[in-house]
Amino acid sequence: MLKYTLKRFFGTIPTLFVIITLSFFLLHAAPGGPFDMERAMPPQIKANILKMYHLNEPVWKQYFLYLGNILHGNFGPSYVYRGTTVNDLIKQGFPVDLIVGGFALLGALLIGIPIGIIAALRQNSPWDYGPMAAAMLGLSIPNFVAAPLLILAFAVALRLLPAGGWAGGSPLFVILPAVSLGLPLIAYVARMMRGSMVEVLNSPFIRTARAKGLPEHTVILRHALRPALLPMVSFLGPAVVGVITGSIVIEEIFGLPGIGRFFVNGALNRDYTLVMGVTILYGMLILTFNFIADVLYGFLDPRTRHQ
Amino acid sequence: MAAFLEIRNLSVSFTTPDGIVHAVNDIDLDLNEREVLGVVGESGSGKSQFWLAVMGLLAKNGRAEGSVKLEGEELLGLSHSRLNRLRGEKMTMIFQDPMTALNPYLTIGRQMTEVLTSHRKIKRREAERRAIEVLKAVHITGAEERLGMYPHEFSGGMRQRVMIAMALLADPKVLIADEPTTNLDVTVQAQILALLNELRDQFGTAIVFVTHDLGVIAQIANRVVVLYGGRTMEQARVKDLFAQYRHPYTEGLLYSVPRLDAVRTERLVTIAGNPPDLARLPPGCPFAPRCVYVEPRCRRQMPPLEAVGPDHLRACFHAGDLGRLQAAT
Amino acid sequence: MTDERRRLMRRLNWYPGRGAVGKMETALEQQELEGRSLWRDAWIRLRHNHAAIASLIVLGLIALAAVVIPFFWPYGYAQPDWNLINHGPTFVGAHIFGTDALGRDLFIRVMWGSRISLMIGVVATMVTLVIGVVWGATAGYVGGWVDGLMMRTVDILYSVPFIPFVIILIVLFGRNLFLVFAAIGAVSWLDIARIVRGQTLSLRKKEFIEAARAAAVPGRIIIRRHIVPNLLGIVIIYVTLTIPSIILFEAFLSFLGLGVQAPMTSLGGLVSDGASVLQSYPYLLYFPAIFLAAIVYCFNFVGDGLRDALDPKDR
Numbered sequence: 001m002l003k004y005t006l007k008r009f010f011g012t013i014p015t016l017f018v019i020i021t022l023s024f025f026l027l028h029a030a031p032g033g034p035f036d037m038e039r040a041m042p043p044q045i046k047a048n049i050l051k052m053y054h055l056n057e058p059v060w061k062q063y064f065l066y067l068g069n070i071l072h073g074n075f076g077p078s079y080v081y082r083g084t085t086v087n088d089l090i091k092q093g094f095p096v097d098l099i100v101g102g103f104a105l106l107g108a109l110l111i112g113i114p115i116g117i118i119a120a121l122r123q124n125s126p127w128d129y130g131p132m133a134a135a136m137l138g139l140s141i142p143n144f145v146a147a148p149l150l151i152l153a154f155a156v157a158l159r160l161l162p163a164g165g166w167a168g169g170s171p172l173f174v175i176l177p178a179v180s181l182g183l184p185l186i187a188y189v190a191r192m193m194r195g196s197m198v199e200v201l202n203s204p205f206i207r208t209a210r211a212k213g214l215p216e217h218t219v220i221l222r223h224a225l226r227p228a229l230l231p232m233v234s235f236l237g238p239a240v241v242g243v244i245t246g247s248i249v250i251e252e253i254f255g256l257p258g259i260g261r262f263f264v265n266g267a268l269n270r271d272y273t274l275v276m277g278v279t280i281l282y283g284m285l286i287l288t289f290n291f292i293a294d295v296l297y298g299f300l301d302p303r304t305r306h307q
Numbered sequence: 308m309a310a311f312l313e314i315r316n317l318s319v320s321f322t323t324p325d326g327i328v329h330a331v332n333d334i335d336l337d338l339n340e341r342e343v344l345g346v347v348g349e350s351g352s353g354k355s356q357f358w359l360a361v362m363g364l365l366a367k368n369g370r371a372e373g374s375v376k377l378e379g380e381e382l383l384g385l386s387h388s389r390l391n392r393l394r395g396e397k398m399t400m401i402f403q404d405p406m407t408a409l410n411p412y413l414t415i416g417r418q419m420t421e422v423l424t425s426h427r428k429i430k431r432r433e434a435e436r437r438a439i440e441v442l443k444a445v446h447i448t449g450a451e452e453r454l455g456m457y458p459h460e461f462s463g464g465m466r467q468r469v470m471i472a473m474a475l476l477a478d479p480k481v482l483i484a485d486e487p488t489t490n491l492d493v494t495v496q497a498q499i500l501a502l503l504n505e506l507r508d509q510f511g512t513a514i515v516f517v518t519h520d521l522g523v524i525a526q527i528a529n530r531v532v533v534l535y536g537g538r539t540m541e542q543a544r545v546k547d548l549f550a551q552y553r554h555p556y557t558e559g560l561l562y563s564v565p566r567l568d569a570v571r572t573e574r575l576v577t578i579a580g581n582p583p584d585l586a587r588l589p590p591g592c593p594f595a596p597r598c599v600y601v602e603p604r605c606r607r608q609m610p611p612l613e614a615v616g617p618d619h620l621r622a623c624f625h626a627g628d629l630g631r632l633q634a635a636t
Numbered sequence: 637m638t639d640e641r642r643r644l645m646r647r648l649n650w651y652p653g654r655g656a657v658g659k660m661e662t663a664l665e666q667q668e669l670e671g672r673s674l675w676r677d678a679w680i681r682l683r684h685n686h687a688a689i690a691s692l693i694v695l696g697l698i699a700l701a702a703v704v705i706p707f708f709w710p711y712g713y714a715q716p717d718w719n720l721i722n723h724g725p726t727f728v729g730a731h732i733f734g735t736d737a738l739g740r741d742l743f744i745r746v747m748w749g750s751r752i753s754l755m756i757g758v759v760a761t762m763v764t765l766v767i768g769v770v771w772g773a774t775a776g777y778v779g780g781w782v783d784g785l786m787m788r789t790v791d792i793l794y795s796v797p798f799i800p801f802v803i804i805l806i807v808l809f810g811r812n813l814f815l816v817f818a819a820i821g822a823v824s825w826l827d828i829a830r831i832v833r834g835q836t837l838s839l840r841k842k843e844f845i846e847a848a849r850a851a852a853v854p855g856r857i858i859i860r861r862h863i864v865p866n867l868l869g870i871v872i873i874y875v876t877l878t879i880p881s882i883i884l885f886e887a888f889l890s891f892l893g894l895g896v897q898a899p900m901t902s903l904g905g906l907v908s909d910g911a912s913v914l915q916s917y918p919y920l921l922y923f924p925a926i927f928l929a930a931i932v933y934c935f936n937f938v939g940d941g942l943r944d945a946l947d948p949k950d951r
Contacts, residue, residue: 012795015792018796019796022796022801026804026805027808030807030808031808136936137933139932139936140880140932141929142888142904147911148912204407204408205408205410205411207402208401211364211400212422212473213394213395214395215388227412237795241797252891263800264803264892267804267807268807278800279797282797283796302412303457303459324680325680
């Protein structure tokens with residue numbers, strides 16, 4: 001088990017490296033630079049600025065400089081939000097995403113899993129068709145459609161919740177964004193859980209459990225649940241990716257001060273360091289969750305535990 | 308003496324998108340205490356579905372009709388909770404592939420003790436003691452340590468032993484074994500068969516042994532019933548079936564087994580044709596399309612099950628001698 | 637009795653024999669039940685799935701409309717009608733879905749949008765299919781260190797946050813349609829590569845492949861006759877489930893302002909435009925959203941139905 005864990009852990013390092021390298025060269029390969037959008041600037045000033053940020057040096061040199069900085073935890077200054085460092089921007093914005101994304105993920109699991117289980121237990125009944133059809137609908141509507149609809153319903157019509165803004169993270173402001181973000185996740189989890197549960201319930205060992213005369217609730221809780229939940233663990237990685245992607249949209253719609261907007265705007269304005277910083281952060285998140293999911297899965301499945 | 312298990316007119320059908328599949332058609336069967344009943348048939352003969360219906364383990368699209376009485380109590384249509392009380396305690400079933408039949412996520416100990424803890428409110432410690440006893444009875448060494456292990460840590464033969472042990476834990480009156488040795492090596496198979504014989508003496512359980520392998524039947528059964536197309540073709544004591552079979556299908560089964568000591572012939576004897584399509588069964592005897600002794604009335608009418616000797620039944624119209632397949636070898 | 641069977645039997649020295657048993661056997665061979673191929677079975681099962689069939693019909697209608705209507709509809713997708721700006725659905729001037737802020741007819745824009753979305757979905761899926769299948773099948777079939785290397789690459793790329801990458805790509809290199817396809821394709825092939833590789837690997841080990849090799853069937857025929865048909869099922873399911881996710885992804889890009897360039901538009905573009913004016917002109921969102929949701933919904937149902945039909949284990 002330990003070997004397995006260590007193997008997984010060290011496996012993530014090359015990936016991180018690839019992410020950093022790929023993004024760096026991709027960004028620098030594109031035409032244009034961070035200061036091209038400026039109003040006409042006297043060329044000497046521009047040259048000085050470029051020199052200050054090492055932007056006049058060959059790309060590979062900048063790359064190693066950047067690597068060096070990163071290893072010290074320094075993501076550099078932002079070119080667009082002058083006066084602030086990328087580290088600060090991330091520190092400000094990330095907690096927002098963490099809260100909204102975290103609740104979305106949690107909610108998705110807490111709601112989606114029971115729905116899926118019930119659908120599987122009552123297969124081909126209204127408890128199955130109804131939620132599954134709704135889930136399908138949830139997956140078919142992009143969250144930038146669902147979000148405005150929710151705003152229309154809860155903020156404008158019912159006036160129960162604010163239509164946007166963050167107010168330092170007070171609960172009311174978290175609800176709608178988290179729900180909008182989590183909706184497609186709930187749908188996916190529910191469908192996946194149902195499929196997995198159905199498959200487990202058709203396994204030979206469930207038939208054995210029934211043949212032993214175990215009461216149905218024991219069969220389900222003790223025998224079926226654990227194997228059925230395993231795919232959820234694997235889903236953790238893709239789930240995080242989904243949350244990240246969704247958060248970009250949600251932030252824009254609800255006007256949340258998260259890091260998603262830094263990403264798009266940064267890319268548009270060639271704010272290299274900012275985009276790199278956010279990309280690396282995203283990458284690390286994904287890698288971390290994938291790692292946790294792998295280890296957890298290995299732990300829960302006795303067959304790998306004994307490897 | 309009333310039989311311990313009385314089955315009358317049992318029919319099992321499945322609703323599928325391709326139509327209704329009639330897996331078992333109107334079978335009567337008795338099982339006596341402490342006897343070993345062999346149930347022989349090819350794939351698709353209904354031999355497994357029959358016993359799944361008895362245990363109440365049919366798939367969702369399956370339906371069983373008729374009557375199954377266990378010690379006088381009707382099983383079909385029984386409430387789920389009552390059926391669960393009987394399963395595991397009075398009647399148990401073990402299956403073909405022990406790797407998939409055991410839950411890979413629970414320890415052997417857990418899977419065994421839960422039979423006792425849920426049926427008889429026995430404490431875990433006591434249940435473990437009993438589990439160890441039974442594991443020893445099936446010749447598994449190091450039983451105490453084994454309780455904490457997972458199925459994948461056992462070999463195929465050992466897993467099947469564990470399954471048998473698990474089934475015998477609550478002292479059932481009947482153990483239904485659905486092709487338990489089909490997936491095992493021949494040597495292991497021999498061990499398991501010897502084990503079952505031994506256990507039958509030790510525990511006093513009746514055993515139903517479902518298989519397609521006549522050789523196994525010869526080693527272990529007291530009585531045999533031969534199924535085809537969901538119907539009983541022949542039923543007799545083991546010796547009588549082998550020595551004085553009276554049904555063409557039985558003849559086909561017996562003589563299609565190649566013998567090492569036979570004179571080498573040009574080709575193997577087979578039963579010509581294909582197994583029946585259970586969704587489109589013809590009227591009359593299901594074996595008619597493949598029978599060398601077939602008469603016109605065989606295709607129109609199902610021959611009734613009649614006695615042709617003491618404890619010997621068969622369903623066939625053919626009045627004369629059999630033996631053509633024997634001549635062909 | 638098929639030719640193949642005859643040949644096989646001759647190989648095994650089987651001839652219709654003498655005696656009663658032999659005659660019976662010959663007669664029976666002639667009545668041989670015709671085998672039902674896997675595809676026929678699957679088609680029958682699919683036919684019973686009413687949701688899937690209904691979805692196919694709806695998809696067909698939408699596709700038909702998207703292709704045919706622009707040819708004879710009086711308005712172009714970029715054509716403003718200055719008399720009727722921001723007008724709700726009306727029969728006046730046959731603006732049955734209404735008009736947008738520039739007076740463009742929404743109906744024709746939805747038709748064009750459907751066309752573009754479907755096109756993007758199909759083409760991008762084909763791209764990922766080609767890359768993914770070739771990659772996965774090669775890794776699975778060749779095996780060994782080649783397999784290891786190829787799949788390790790997939791593993792690494794899998795963890796790369798590809799959506800940021802696509803965004804980077806598009807922002808930096810412009811918004812021509814080709815690049816959009818390429819970007820989407822470049823990041824989506826990983827899934828199908830994994831699936832195809834897994835399937836090829838397990839197929840390669842199956843007994844009937846061994847048997848074919850033992851009978852000296854040449855490699856390319858093994859691939860054509862045994863491996864490809866078995867991959868086909870999975871590939872078809874993947875295609876029907878990927879197209880909608882690509883359409884949604886393009887919608888996402890449109891929302892960020894990175895999708896198809898105006899005045900041309902996709903359903904995603906229409907939806908994101910409509911979402912911003914939801915409160916004032918709801919129809920601008922509702923009509924394209926219905927079409928978008930319908931397309932995605934139907935593809936998913938068909939994909940599910942196909943999955944059930946080709947692999948009915950978990951009905």
